[in-house]
Amino acid sequence: MNNYVLSFSEIDKTQLLTVGGKGANLGELSRITGVRVPDGFCITTNGYLRIVNENTSLKEYFDKLSMLKVKDRATIGELSAKIRKIIENTPIPADIEKEVAEQIAKIGVSNAYVVRSSATAEDLPTASFAGQQDTYLNIIGLSSIYKHICKCWASLFTDRAVTYRILNGFDHQKVQLSVVIQKMVFPESSGIMFTADPVSGNRKISSIDAGFGLGEALVSGLIDPDIYKVKEKAIIDKKVSIKKQAIYGLKEGGTVKQELEPHKQKEQVLSDTQILLLEETGRKIEEHFNKPQDIEWCISDGLIHIVQSRPITTLFPAPEKRDGKPRVYLSMSHQQMMTDAIKPLGIDVFRIGFDMTGGAALIGVGGRIYMDVTHDLASPIGRGIMIKGIGSADVLIQKALKRVVARKEYIKTLPRGKTTYNMSGAMGKAMFRGMLEMQQILKAKNLDILIRWVADAKENLKNTKSEIVKVSGSSLFDYILDDMRKMVEITVYNGYGVGLASLYAKSKIDKNLKKWIGVENASDILSQAVPFNVTSEMGFDLLDVSDEIRKHQDVLSYFENAQDKSFFEDMLKVSGGTEASEAILSYLEKYGARCTGEIDITRTRWAEKPTILIPMILSNIKNFEPGAHEATLKRMNKEVETKTKEWLEKIHRLPGGRSKVKSLEKLIFVFRNYVGIREFPKYIMMNHYLLYKQVLLKQAEMLVQKGIIQYLEDIYYLNFKELGDVVRTGQLDYTLIANRKEDFFIYEKMTPPRVITSDGEIITSEYDKSDAPAGALCGIAVSSGVIEGRARVVLRMEEASLEEGDILVTAFTDPSWTPLFVSVKGLVTEIGGMMTHGAVIAREYGLPAVVGVENATKLIKDGQRIRVNGSGGFVEIID
Numbered sequence: 047m048n049n050y051v052l053s054f055s056e057i058d059k060t061q062l063l064t065v066g067g068k069g070a071n072l073g074e075l076s077r078i079t080g081v082r083v084p085d086g087f088c089i090t091t092n093g094y095l096r097i098v099n100e101n102t103s104l105k106e107y108f109d110k111l112s113m114l115k116v117k118d119r120a121t122i123g124e125l126s127a128k129i130r131k132i133i134e135n136t137p138i139p140a141d142i143e144k145e146v147a148e149q150i151a152k153i154g155v156s157n158a159y160v161v162r163s164s165a166t167a168e169d170l171p172t173a174s175f176a177g178q179q180d181t182y183l184n185i186i187g188l189s190s191i192y193k194h195i196c197k198c199w200a201s202l203f204t205d206r207a208v209t210y211r212i213l214n215g216f217d218h219q220k221v222q223l224s225v226v227i228q229k230m231v232f233p234e235s236s237g238i239m240f241t242a243d244p245v246s247g248n249r250k251i252s253s254i255d256a257g258f259g260l261g262e263a264l265v266s267g268l269i270d271p272d273i274y275k276v277k278e279k280a281i282i283d284k285k286v287s288i289k290k291q292a293i294y295g296l297k298e299g300g301t302v303k304q305e306l307e308p309h310k311q312k313e314q315v316l317s318d319t320q321i322l323l324l325e326e327t328g329r330k331i332e333e334h335f336n337k338p339q340d341i342e343w344c345i346s347d348g349l350i351h352i353v354q355s356r357p358i359t360t361l362f363p364a365p366e367k368r369d370g371k372p373r374v375y376l377s378m379s380h381q382q383m384m385t386d387a388i389k390p391l392g393i394d395v396f397r398i399g400f401d402m403t404g405g406a407a408l409i410g411v412g413g414r415i416y417m418d419v420t421h422d423l424a425s426p427i428g429r430g431i432m433i434k435g436i437g438s439a440d441v442l443i444q445k446a447l448k449r450v451v452a453r454k455e456y457i458k459t460l461p462r463g464k465t466t467y468n469m470s471g472a473m474g475k476a477m478f479r480g481m482l483e484m485q486q487i488l489k490a491k492n493l494d495i496l497i498r499w500v501a502d503a504k505e506n507l508k509n510t511k512s513e514i515v516k517v518s519g520s521s522l523f524d525y526i527l528d529d530m531r532k533m534v535e536i537t538v539y540n541g542y543g544v545g546l547a548s549l550y551a552k553s554k555i556d557k558n559l560k561k562w563i564g565v566e567n568a569s570d571i572l573s574q575a576v577p578f579n580v581t582s583e584m585g586f587d588l589l590d591v592s593d594e595i596r597k598h599q600d601v602l603s604y605f606e607n608a609q610d611k612s613f614f615e616d617m618l619k620v621s622g623g624t625e626a627s628e629a630i631l632s633y634l635e636k637y638g639a640r641c642t643g644e645i646d647i648t649r650t651r652w653a654e655k656p657t658i659l660i661p662m663i664l665s666n667i668k669n670f671e672p673g674a675h676e677a678t679l680k681r682m683n684k685e686v687e688t689k690t691k692e693w694l695e696k697i698h699r700l701p702g703g704r705s706k707v708k709s710l711e712k713l714i715f716v717f718r719n720y721v722g723i724r725e726f727p728k729y730i731m732m733n734h735y736l737l738y739k740q741v742l743l744k745q746a747e748m749l750v751q752k753g754i755i756q757y758l759e760d761i762y763y764l765n766f767k768e769l770g771d772v773v774r775t776g777q778l779d780y781t782l783i784a785n786r787k788e789d790f791f792i793y794e795k796m797t798p799p800r801v802i803t804s805d806g807e808i809i810t811s812e813y814d815k816s817d818a819p820a821g822a823l824c825g826i827a828v829s830s831g832v833i834e835g836r837a838r839v840v841l842r843m844e845e846a847s848l849e850e851g852d853i854l855v856t857a858f859t860d861p862s863w864t865p866l867f868v869s870v871k872g873l874v875t876e877i878g879g880m881m882t883h884g885a886v887i888a889r890e891y892g893l894p895a896v897v898g899v900e901n902a903t904k905l906i907k908d909g910q911r912i913r914v915n916g917s918g919g920f921v922e923i924i925d
Contacts, residue, residue: 051145053087053152064090066164066224071335071355078334081327082351086159086228087149091166093142094199094223101132108219116212123205130200138192146195146227147188158184158230158295160353161194163201166222180204183260184230184295191227198225231351232295233344235315236261237271241328242338242361247799248807249338249364252276252325256315259292260301261342268293268303272315276325286314316345324350331355362796363412364806371461373804374423374450375416378408380800380877381439383858383884384643387413387793390786392646394765395738398527399731402534404474406466411802413793415645421463423451428465439879441826442898445811446801476539483543484550491715496544496578496723503536503730514737522745523770526738533734537727544723551717558710563696567830567917571689572717573889575682579722580729581883582890584637585864588659589675592666594629598622605664610655630656639729639736642843642862647735648762652862658844662865669850669869678868682892690714724886725861732861745773754778763787812900818920823899823906826878827919828885831894833872834924839908840866853914855906859884867891872914874921876902888916896921 057065057073065073069088076083098104107129114122150159161182180201182194201207202223211218237256242249255271257264264271268291275283288311293301316324324343327350332339338361342354365375378400379385388396393410400408407418422428429451437444451457483495510529517525552569559568576582595601600620609616614631617623638653652658666674697706746758754776755761761769763786772778799808813824835853840846843863848854853872856863860883867873873888878897888895894916906912906923913922 050090050093050142051087051149052090053149054083054085057088063166063222064088064092064224065226066091066166066222067356068162068164068354069224069226070164072226072228074334075331075352075355078330080330082349084229084231084351084353085153086226087153088164089142089146089195089225089227091222091224093138093225094202096139096142097133097136097199101136104129104132111208111218114212116209119205119209122208122212126203126205126208129203133200133203134196136196138195143188143192146191149227150188150191153229155188158186158232158299159191160226160228160230161185161191161198162226162228163198164224164226165202165207166220166224183262183301184299186299190299195225195227199223228353230295231344231346231353233260233346233351234258236342236344237264237315239324239328239341239343240338240358241332241341242358242806243275244358244360246807247361247364247802248277248805250277250805251282252328254316254321254324257289257292258306258310258315259294259304261344262301263291263293263303274316274321276321279322279325281318281321284314286312288312289315320345320350327352359792361806362799362802362808363793365409365411365416365802365804367804369461371420371804372456372459373418373420374447374460375409375411375802375804376419376436376443376447377440377798377800377802378415378417379798380443381436381879381882382415382645383860383877383882384645385414385798385858385877386643386646387790387796388415388643388646389413389648389762389790390765391742391762391769392648394767395647395735396645398766399530399534402531403538412796412798413790414798416802417466419447419466420460422465423447423457424460424462425465432466437879438881440800440877440882440898441813441879442811442900443800445813446809449809449811450801450803476542479539480542480546484546487543487547487720488550488712488716491712493719496720499536499540499544500578500723500726502540503533503726506532506536507730507733510734510737514741517741518745520770520774522741523766523773526741526766529734533731537730541723541727544720547716548720548724551713552721555710555713555717558706558713559693562700562706563693565693568693569717570830570889571892572686572714573721573886574686574892575679576718576722576890578719579725579890581725581861581864582722582867582887584640584861585866585868585887585891586675586679587633587636588662588865589666589670589678589868591629591633591659592663592670593672593675595626595663596667596672598626601626602664602667605660608657608660610657613656630659633659639732640862642860644728644732644735644860644862647739648759651736651739653736659865661844661846665846665848665866665869669848674868685892686718722890724881725883728861742769745769749773752776755780755783763790813898813919817918819922822920822922823902824920825874825896825899825902826880826885827915827917828878828880828897829873829888829893829895830917831892832913832915832917833894834911834913835871837874837906837908837910837912838870839903839906841903853912855902855908855912857903859887867893872916873897874899874902874906874912874914876900 052065054073054076057069059070059074062070065088072083075081107125111125163180180198185191185194211221235256235258237254240253243251243253254274255264257269257271263269269289270287272287273285274281290306290311291303292306293303295301328341331341338358339355340358341352344351344353393415396415397408409416419432422432433444433447487495555569556567559565601622604617604620614627617627634653634656639651641649641651643649694707697703700706742761743758746761749755750758760783763783801809815824818824835851837855838848838852839855846866848866848869850869852870854866854870855874858875858877864887867887871893873884873893873895875884875897876899878884885895885897894914896914896916896919899921911924913924
């Protein structure tokens with residue numbers, strides 16, 4: 047084997063660093079029986095490195111390039127041009143030219159060739175650099191081939207290639223380039239085939255784009271291609287486009303653009319037989335690579351040639367096959383307001399706890415949590431309950447499920463089994479007991495059941511805190527599972543009556559007030575400043591902390607350079623530090639288990655990183671006068687009192703008014719006192735999570751000391767059982783963690799679908815926009831009222847810089863975002879429903895809110911003036 051040139055027959059997937067992604071894939075393709083690949087070879091990355099290393103002047107430019115950001119477009123262009131010029135003007139060493147000439151002689155000197163770049167960071171499962179480097183068609187003669195080899199090396203530094211690497215975090219000097227030289231095929235037709243539908247994601251559907259002549263016409267956007275869809279060896283859809291032009295190769299070299307004859311413009315490019323043969327070839331290639339593929343093909347003299355294949359990197363992963371039967375999954379991540387990627391331990395801990403509630407099975411897909419609702423949709427009763435219930439969490443999930451149910455033939459194929467809302471077992475008993483408790487609550491007009499439930503949950507948490515630190519090793523994992531069962535029983539099973547009572551009261555209040563005196567969404571006003579809501583109290587309590595901090599200028603100065611590791615220790619050294627420390631520590635004692643994305647146990651909690659609170663404290667000091675907590679509550683309670691009195695007086699004057707007033711007063715009492723407690727179970731769960739995390743990290747410390755893992759955070763890439771086994775046996779194949787880190791890197795960049803099938807098909811949906819003004823962004827009305835203000839688009843809570851009167855626009859919120867709500871006048875989120883966190887807290891703070899506005903953070907620009915219609919469910923961009 048020589049140093050600089052390898053034929054396709056000498057290449058396989060293990061030589062990525064030698065021949066790049068494109069070259070490695072071509073080597074693999076040439077090994078598949080029944081797949082025809084035009085002959086060719088690669089100039090290895092050793093050739094590129096030799097050129098670069100022998101040009102010492104390039105190092106200075108590389109160093110400058112490494113310091114740039116995507117925004118530095120002008121400098122990127124200037125430096126890239128200088129690098130390209132040096133590389134293109136550097137002669138190819140004689141020994142490399144000789145090896146290239148020998149390969150050309152074997153294939154045919156008189157043949158035309160394609161010269162293509164193949165980077166070591168190209169056509170990978172983790173990122174697609176397709177199109178970032180250059181391809182040259184119909185190159186004839188050795189001198190021309192040599193010239194275009196240099197052009198390919200230089201194309202590693204086109205502006206677009208450099209910018210893409212910066213954006214994706216690739217080191218310019220670590221990405222190297224091989225050059226593919228392949229015999230040119232002069233096709234009658236060519237195109238691209240996806241072995242999974244790139245639109246829906248369905249792995250059973252192949253999608254084929256086809257045009258006449260060379261594929262350049264299609265890739266460059268010169269024509270609208272024919273599009274054929276094939277499913278299970280049958281053509282299920284065709285779109286035959288008008289193709290006015292095509293690109294063909296010239297005998298003397300190069301290519302030419304030609305107008306097609308009128309009759310040919312409307313012709314179907316491929317025959318049905320060719321379509322099916324092409325799909326069959328695609329499945330062979332997909333099977334070889336074990337991933338859905340993006341395949342470049344062409345047909346010459348009736349024969350199919352494959353000129354490239356790469357993984358489809360944009361597809362959201364399909365759920366793992368279970369029993370070969372079709373299944374439907376909905377996103378629990380959307381319901382939990384956590385659509386960021388979650389590490390394996392985080393998914394598994396949440397899954398274990400959820401399974402203990404007796405609900406549907408949860409699985410991890412693409413770093414997110416999905417619920418298997420197959421059995422619910424297969425059951426007429428189950429699907430009715432599921433679709434109705436999910437609407438309060440996410441209307442777009444509800445609409446997507448309705449689309450699935452509308453496929454009657456598909457529904458018939460779904461396997462039957464136990465549904466989520468099965469009334470047998472522990473969940474059924476809990477729900478039955480909860481309904482009895484609800485009757486007691488509605489009748490008694492007291493807080494006995496609520497107080498007892500809260501006390502039990504807090505006592506259980508107190509016991510866990512004192513006992514869990516006494517357990518270690520493999521016994522710890524049994525303890526956590528047992529403790530989680532107790533926690534679920536107390537906070538979930540024993541809390542059904544409390545939750546049902548508030549929901550019933552809300553429904554009756556809204557229904558009766560609309561019927562009796564025409565008041566819409568009365569419960570929105572009654573939701574303000576309700577007691578017992580540990581999440582809304584979190585925002586108000588931080589106002590009190592801010593009031594203490596504002597007294598101490600030295601503490602405010604200290605905040606500018608505060609470090610988490612010595613946060614309190616260093617604060618005590620400044621004037622007022624003792625008082626400030628006590629205020630923050632008291633706050634963290636109650637709320638330190640909270641954080642953004644808190645359902646993921648691996649996330650950093652406030653107790654672990656108290657500096658997260660600093661921007662929120664500073665925002666409160668900037669936007670509020672001292673005593674804002676008490677003043678705000680007083681204002682809200684006064685509004686509730688005034689409105690309630692007004693309603694009751696109107697109702698009292700109606701026929702049977704006295705009876706109606708008495709009934710309404712009892713419902714309002716139940717609603718006001720019980721609706722806030724719905725946030726309590728999650729609060730308790732997160733406090734248990736923090737305790738679990740702390741003891742698991744202690745185990746991780748020992749694993750690091752023993753050399754079993756490299757970093758504490760490595761345990762986050764194991765599931766709960768795997769971690770227990772590692773602690774018990776002291777054995778671990780570290781490639782498991784390395785592979786999962788690579789997967790997580792991919793998942794972080796993906797947008798999870800709300801509903802996905804076992805075939806990987808993404809079921810989409812959208813809102814009815816008929817009632818919204820033209821151009822408005824539609825979502826779900828969750829907190830009534832209309833407000834205008836400056837949009838502040840915030841992607842990360844700790845980066846928020848809010849002023850009073852701003853409207854918060856973000857992807858989603860969870861309880862950790864609540865302290866920001868005291869500073870804003872309205873809320874817009876991309877995800878959510880009537881009963882999700884942002885909606886509930888918006889109502890309690892009296893903020894107009896619209897949730898579920900798809901792509902809100904992209905369509906609304908930071909600083910734009912917008913109007914939020916929390917009654918109609920839409921947002922208008924005013925300027």
